[in-house]
Amino acid sequence: IAGITQAPTSQILAAGRRMTLRCTQDMRHNAMYWYRQDLGLGLRLIHYSNTAGTTGKGEVPDGYSVSRANTDDFPLTLASAVPSQTSVYFCASRVGENGELFFGEGSRLTVL
Amino acid sequence: GENVEQHPSTLSVQEGDSAVIKCTYSDSASNYFPWYKQELGKGPQLIIDIRSNVGEKKDQRIAVTLNKTAKHFSLHITETQPEDSAVYFCAASTTGSSNTGKLIFGQGTTLQVKP
Numbered sequence: 001i002a003g004i005t006q007a008p009t010s011q012i013l014a015a016g017r018r019m020t021l022r023c024t025q026d027m028r029h030n031a032m033y034w035y036r037q038d039l040g041l042g043l044r045l046i047h048y049s050n051t052a053g054t055t056g057k058g059e060v061p062d063g064y065s066v067s068r069a070n071t072d073d074f075p076l077t078l079a080s081a082v083p084s085q086t087s088v089y090f091c092a093s094r095v096g097e098n099g100e101l102f103f104g105e106g107s108r109l110t111v112l
Numbered sequence: 113g114e115n116v117e118q119h120p121s122t123l124s125v126q127e128g129d130s131a132v133i134k135c136t137y138s139d140s141a142s143n144y145f146p147w148y149k150q151e152l153g154k155g156p157q158l159i160i161d162i163r164s165n166v167g168e169k170k171d172q173r174i175a176v177t178l179n180k181t182a183k184h185f186s187l188h189i190t191e192t193q194p195e196d197s198a199v200y201f202c203a204a205s206t207t208g209s210s211n212t213g214k215l216i217f218g219q220g221t222t223l224q225v226k227p
Contacts, residue, residue, distance in 0.1 A: 004155075033215070040121070042201060042219040043156070058214065059113070090155055101146070101215055103155030 002026050004104035006091050012110045013081050021076045021107050023091030031094050032074040033058075033101070034066060036087040043090065049074055081111045114139040116204050118218025126226055131192055133221045135202035136184040142204040145178060145185045146215070150199040159200075160187070192225045199223070 007022045025032065030051045035043040035058075045058030049068040063085060065077045074093075078085055091104045115138040125131050137145075146161035162169045162176045162185065169176050173192075178185040189196055202218040 035217070040219060042118070043217040045214060045216065048214060056214075059216070092155075100158045100161070101148075101156075103157070105153075105155050 003102055004091055004093060006089075006104035006107050008107060009105065010108045012112065015082055015111055016080050019078045019081055019109070021078075021089055021091075021109070023074045023076070023104060024072050025074075025091075025093045025102075026072065027093060027095075027102065028071060029093035029095050029099075029102070030071070031096065032068065033092045034064070034074070034076045035090045035092065036060065037090060037106070038087050046076065046089075078109075081109075083111045085109065086111045114142060114204055114206070114214070114216040116202060116216050116218040118202050118221060120221060121219065122222045122224070124224045124226060125192055127192060127194060129192055131189045131196070131223055131225075133187045133200055133202070133223075134184060135186070135204075135218050136182075137204040137216075138183070139204070139206060140180075140183065141206045144205045144215075145176070146203050147174075147176060147187050148201045148203065148217075150201065150220075152198075156199075156201055189223075192223075194225050194227050197223055197225045 004025045033048045034046040044060045046064050047066040049055045052071045089107045092101045094101045118135045143164035148156035149159045150156040173190050175188045200221045203215045205215040
């Protein structure tokens with residue numbers, strides 16, 4: 001059972017570079033989410049998608065973009081990385097509006 | 113938008129004691145309140161949730177209480193064990209609005225259970 005697969009698991013990136021974090025789920029969930037986790041700040045929602053073809057902004061969307069071309073994939077792109085985007089990023093999905101949220105294992109990103 | 117505050121940020125208890133973590137939320141329209149447990153190097157996992165039509169829910173050693181009037185909810189762990197040591201997150205979300213499905217998390221509580 002794969003669930004949610006994130007890639008890469010870890011990456012060091014120079015400031016100003018473009019980076020895409022990949023997320024794929026095999027549960028056919030409608031809704032998908034991207035969170036970042038920072039010490040003392042918990043999990044903050046970056047962007048979300050309630051269904052394929054639609055996306056929405058979360059609490060901290062600036063500097064990030066997402067797309068949802070199909071049900072399974074929900075990539076997160078940093079157009080020009082900055083050091084404040086150093087964080088652990090979690091992709092998540094769930095069946096409907098208030099179902100259980102399933103998380104991936106996370107992608108640790110360091111921007112120098 | 114919704115804001116969730118969680119306390120304490122760290123909690124240390126002796127094995128066998130109880131642990132209580134508290135959260136408050138700001139949006140009175142929130143109607144779903146899950147709790148997640150995150151072990152080191154892993155993604156968070158759901159341990160229990162409660163919806164706004166009930167005031168308490170229990171599952172073995174864990175229970176959650178909800179006070180909608182005061183807009184706060186709590187996680188109670190009884191007879192704590194070393195394997196309960198982890199980071200715990202509360203969260204809140206609403207349905208039926210432009211904010212549908214957005215799960216907003218608290219800041220997290222690091223629970224240490226000492227043998």
